[in-house]
Amino acid sequence: MKTRKLLSLTALALLTAGLHLFTVLSGTQFYLTQLTMAAYYGLVVIGLGVMMGYAGQISIGHAGFFAIGGYLSAALTTNDLTPFLAPGLIRWLDRVGLLVHGQDIFGDPLMTVSPWAACLSAVTVTALIALLIGGPVLKLRGHYLAMATLGFGIIVYRIFLASPFFGEADGISEVPGFQLLPATGLLGPVIISGDAAHRVLNYYLAWGVLLLGMALLLNLIDSRAGRALRSLHSSEEAAEAFGIDTARCKVQVFVLSAIYAALAGSLLTHFNGGIGPGEASVMKSVRYVALVAVGGMTSLWGTLVMGVGLTFLSLRGVFGSYDDVVFGVILIAVMLFAPEGVLRGLFGRALQRFLPGRQT
Amino acid sequence: MTLELFFQYLFAGITYGSLYAIVAIGFNIIYNTTGIINFAQGEFVMLGGMISISLLQFMPLGAAIAVAVLITMLIGAAIEMLFIRWLVHPSVLRLVIITIGISILLRESALHIWGESIRSLPYFYGNEITTFSLGSVNISPQVIWVILACAVMMVGLNIFFRSTPIGREMRACAANRTAALLCGVNTRNMVTLSFMLSAGIGALAGCVMSPITYTQYDSGASLAIKGFTVAILGGLGNSMAAVAAGLLLGIIEAFSVTVVPLAFQDAVTITILLIILFVRPHGIFGSSEAARLKDF
Numbered sequence: 160m161k162t163r164k165l166l167s168l169t170a171l172a173l174l175t176a177g178l179h180l181f182t183v184l185s186g187t188q189f190y191l192t193q194l195t196m197a198a199y200y201g202l203v204v205i206g207l208g209v210m211m212g213y214a215g216q217i218s219i220g221h222a223g224f225f226a227i228g229g230y231l232s233a234a235l236t237t238n239d240l241t242p243f244l245a246p247g248l249i250r251w252l253d254r255v256g257l258l259v260h261g262q263d264i265f266g267d268p269l270m271t272v273s274p275w276a277a278c279l280s281a282v283t284v285t286a287l288i289a290l291l292i293g294g295p296v297l298k299l300r301g302h303y304l305a306m307a308t309l310g311f312g313i314i315v316y317r318i319f320l321a322s323p324f325f326g327e328a329d330g331i332s333e334v335p336g337f338q339l340l341p342a343t344g345l346l347g348p349v350i351i352s353g354d355a356a357h358r359v360l361n362y363y364l365a366w367g368v369l370l371l372g373m374a375l376l377l378n379l380i381d382s383r384a385g386r387a388l389r390s391l392h393s394s395e396e397a398a399e400a401f402g403i404d405t406a407r408c409k410v411q412v413f414v415l416s417a418i419y420a421a422l423a424g425s426l427l428t429h430f431n432g433g434i435g436p437g438e439a440s441v442m443k444s445v446r447y448v449a450l451v452a453v454g455g456m457t458s459l460w461g462t463l464v465m466g467v468g469l470t471f472l473s474l475r476g477v478f479g480s481y482d483d484v485v486f487g488v489i490l491i492a493v494m495l496f497a498p499e500g501v502l503r504g505l506f507g508r509a510l511q512r513f514l515p516g517r518q519t
Numbered sequence: 520m521t522l523e524l525f526f527q528y529l530f531a532g533i534t535y536g537s538l539y540a541i542v543a544i545g546f547n548i549i550y551n552t553t554g555i556i557n558f559a560q561g562e563f564v565m566l567g568g569m570i571s572i573s574l575l576q577f578m579p580l581g582a583a584i585a586v587a588v589l590i591t592m593l594i595g596a597a598i599e600m601l602f603i604r605w606l607v608h609p610s611v612l613r614l615v616i617i618t619i620g621i622s623i624l625l626r627e628s629a630l631h632i633w634g635e636s637i638r639s640l641p642y643f644y645g646n647e648i649t650t651f652s653l654g655s656v657n658i659s660p661q662v663i664w665v666i667l668a669c670a671v672m673m674v675g676l677n678i679f680f681r682s683t684p685i686g687r688e689m690r691a692c693a694a695n696r697t698a699a700l701l702c703g704v705n706t707r708n709m710v711t712l713s714f715m716l717s718a719g720i721g722a723l724a725g726c727v728m729s730p731i732t733y734t735q736y737d738s739g740a741s742l743a744i745k746g747f748t749v750a751i752l753g754g755l756g757n758s759m760a761a762v763a764a765g766l767l768l769g770i771i772e773a774f775s776v777t778v779v780p781l782a783f784q785d786a787v788t789i790t791i792l793l794i795i796l797f798v799r800p801h802g803i804f805g806s807s808e809a810a811r812l813k814d815f
Contacts, residue, residue, distance in 0.1 A: 313789050
């Protein structure tokens with residue numbers, strides 16, 4: 160079990176390097192940009208996959224979490240915060256070194272928060288929101304759960320769309336890069352940004368984050384907590400009877416998947432240099448659900464492969480103006496003909512034997 | 520707030536509330552016979568409006584609306600036959616995802632057929648600025664049409680469900696599907712019929728509202744969530760309560776403009792939905808004990 164997990168993670172790392180090599184050899188390095196973005200979206204999808212596939216709880220509001228993470232990061236690092244903070248707080252934050260002073264394009268002073276602090280607070284705020292609404296929302300089941308999460312997503316969308324602080328319909332642009340590490344010795348700075356100069360670095364950063372996220376989730380699923388989660392899916396009553404605190408379990412996995420979405424949103428926003436309200440739209444949430452469904456609800460690897468693959472194709476514009484239609488058709492077709500997921504449906508158990516994950 | 524303003528808001532609330540009530544009844548009809556929440560319900564309203572607007576070039580208004588309702592009913596039946604009918608004991612999660620997929624397909628088809636432009640039917644009587652005074656309040660005649668259509672639909676549905684054989688069979692199917700099957704009711708056809716019926720009343724609502732709210736390819740989604748709010752507020756499956764709940768939500772929404780900016784209006788409605796789901800998932804008029812027995 161352990162070696163198999165290690166093997167498949169190594170395979171993912173090799174795939175990452177292999178894809179890079181392929182783009183270099185075929186002279187298509189520009190693919191790396193979309194591959195980077197696809198990896199971040201993949202992070203959202205696997206987070207949702209654990210919640211939907213393993214714990215059996217649907218969420219049609221994950222784009223909301225993604226957007227909260229992205230928007231908070233963007234707003235804190237881009238908007239001038241002078242009018243919003245008390246002078247005492249500014250002095251204190253300055254002393255801790257969390258503030259960045261600069262100039263906007265008109266030469267006026269611009270005070271923002273450093274990307275590290277912004278990213279951490281964005282993820283923390285998202286986790287708190289998930290924790291807050293998770294309790295009452297996850298008490299609901301079936302249609303009600305679907306509608307409540309959908310409703311949450313729409314509220315987030317409306318708030319971002321209507322708030323001047325978040326740029327209303329234009330969203331926030333000119334978001335600066337996210338410097339993870341300063342330049343040391345011969346190495347340049349490690350920075351998340353969409354500059355062509357940092358393209359290869361960012362590609363590996365994104366896939367590295369995805370790999371790390373995947374490793375954490377795989378470990379979680381095989382742990383005691385993961386077994387508790389899986390028991391939720393088949394029967395909550397039975398899980399309760401075994402002494403599992405089902406309510407707590409569900410909220411925990413909800414918060415975890417919200418954190419994945421927020422982190423992806425924050426990093427992708429720095430990479431893209433901006434975010435718009437479209438990222439919070441219902442269609443995005445539905446798309447994440449579709450990707451989890453097509454990957455086979457209970458197969459994290461299937462979800463990862465399908466999530467990254469289809470997102471990459473969509474970002475490359477392969478589906479043209481039929482983008483949303485494609486995801487709608489996928490959603491229906493998978494649910495009608497192969498509710499277990501395409502990979503498992505087509506290749507059956509043979510493939511599953513080589514993939515770690517659910518062994519029930 | 521002056522008294523005139525108060526009544527203006529009230530009438531706006533009643534108008535929108537009637538629309539929400541009709542969408543909610545559409546939800547209820549399908550929910551009662553199948554236990555499915557049809558997430559594509561809002562799209563039926565959009566389709567009704569769009570098809571009638573297109574047909575208007577070839578025929579008079581009344582005929583265009585009638586044909587649009589018929590076409591939407593056929594679409595509803597086709598959807599049920601293609602995607603729902605042959606599933607064996609599908610789980611709720613599966614059905615939710617399928618109907619969401621259907622709503623995307625309908626919306627995107629509408630986008631490719633009619634484009635992004637905002638359309639509307641002409642006012643049934645007079646035009647945009649025709650009003651008549653009721654005391655000190657000015658009301659557009661279209662508002663009367665909407666309320667009238669809603670009332671006629673309610674009475675019609677009531678008669679249909681109580682007095683016609685098919686209506687009774689549908690109610691039997693709602694009460695206990697297995698028992699209805701044993702009594703010789705073709706429950707599968709009843710499900711198809713319920714999709715047709717709710718598509719039909721959705722489409723009619725889309726037609727009468729079109730002059731006021733306008734019709735766009737993506738106007739279905741927000742209608743669906745408001746209709747669902749109303750259906751929950753009244754207690755899922757209870758169509759009479761849905762009318763009261765619809766009017767209530769419409770009026771709350773209309774008056775919310777005085778407190779929060781218009782851009783947040785949808786957020787207000789959905790917050791109400793969330794609160795109801797958290798606090799009273801069986802609705803204002805429903806009983807909690809009956810709700811516990813239902814399978815969501």
